[in-house]
Amino acid sequence: SQTIHQWPATLVQPVGSPLSLECTVEGTSNPNLYWYRQAAGRGLQLLFYSVGIGQISSEVPQNLSASRPQDRQFILSSKKLLLSDSGFYLCAWRDITKGNTIYFGEGSWLTVV
Amino acid sequence: GNSVTQMEGPVTLSEEAFLTINCTYTATGYPSLFWYVQYPGEGLQLLLKATKADDKGSNKGFEATYRKETTSFHLEKGSVQVSDSAVYFCALAYNQGGKLIFGQGTELSVKP
Numbered sequence: 260s261q262t263i264h265q266w267p268a269t270l271v272q273p274v275g276s277p278l279s280l281e282c283t284v285e286g287t288s289n290p291n292l293y294w295y296r297q298a299a300g301r302g303l304q305l306l307f308y309s310v311g312i313g314q315i316s317s318e319v320p321q322n323l324s325a326s327r328p329q330d331r332q333f334i335l336s337s338k339k340l341l342l343s344d345s346g347f348y349l350c351a352w353r354d355i356t357k358g359n360t361i362y363f364g365e366g367s368w369l370t371v372v
Numbered sequence: 373g374n375s376v377t378q379m380e381g382p383v384t385l386s387e388e389a390f391l392t393i394n395c396t397y398t399a400t401g402y403p404s405l406f407w408y409v410q411y412p413g414e415g416l417q418l419l420l421k422a423t424k425a426d427d428k429g430s431n432k433g434f435e436a437t438y439r440k441e442t443t444s445f446h447l448e449k450g451s452v453q454v455s456d457s458a459v460y461f462c463a464l465a466y467n468q469g470g471k472l473i474f475g476q477g478t479e480l481s482v483k484p
Contacts, residue, residue, distance in 0.1 A: 293472070302474055302476035302477045303416075303474045303477070351416075351472070353472075358423070359423075359465045359466065360406070360421060361406075361418075363415045366414065
């Protein structure tokens with residue numbers, strides 16, 4: 260069966276520090292991968308999605324970047340965090356050969372102080 | 373463009389009450405429709421889905437019917453429990469292309 264993991268689960272970082280959130284998917288190949296952010300009290304905002312290794316689409320201009328160095332690995336990064344980067348970050352995947360359901364990871368809480 | 377609109381929350385109900393959370397969408401073609409649930413402090417879980425018009429998705433006592441004529445996918449449950457307290461998201465996606473478009477979420481609070 261397929262599983263998705265992201266880490267760390269909780270992170271407190273000072274303003275101006277770097278960020279790296281990692282997500283891996285197991286039990287599937289060539290998935291579509293996504294990063295969403297959920298700010299406090301708000302809905303979900305799609306940040307990046309990837310349809311293959313090295314292929315990244317950015318949905319909104321921002322202080323973050325994403326990379327996909329391997330087929331089932333998706334990384335969210337920042338060189339210098341801002342207070343406004345605080346939120347709940349969710350990685351997700353989709354196997355386009357098996358329908359269009361998207362499955363989410365457990366999420367990572369980021370607090371920038 | 374494509375979009376999803378949900379009813380404003382929070383929704384507060386007593387245990388065993390009937391639940392309806394409205395969801396309407398704007399889209400071209402024939403997207404699939406989803407309801408996701410987010411329990412406090414957790415990620416999103418797929419609750420149910422429908423892939424074509426008149427399909428009914430159901431799970432854990434929840435159900436929603438894909439109504440193309442009214443572009444709606446309202447979530448219903450006949451008797452809610454305290455454990456159903458969560459945020460519910462309506463969403464749409466196409467078979468091709470990568471995006472899942474979410475509504476703004478509706479918080480449900482069920483009181484004993």
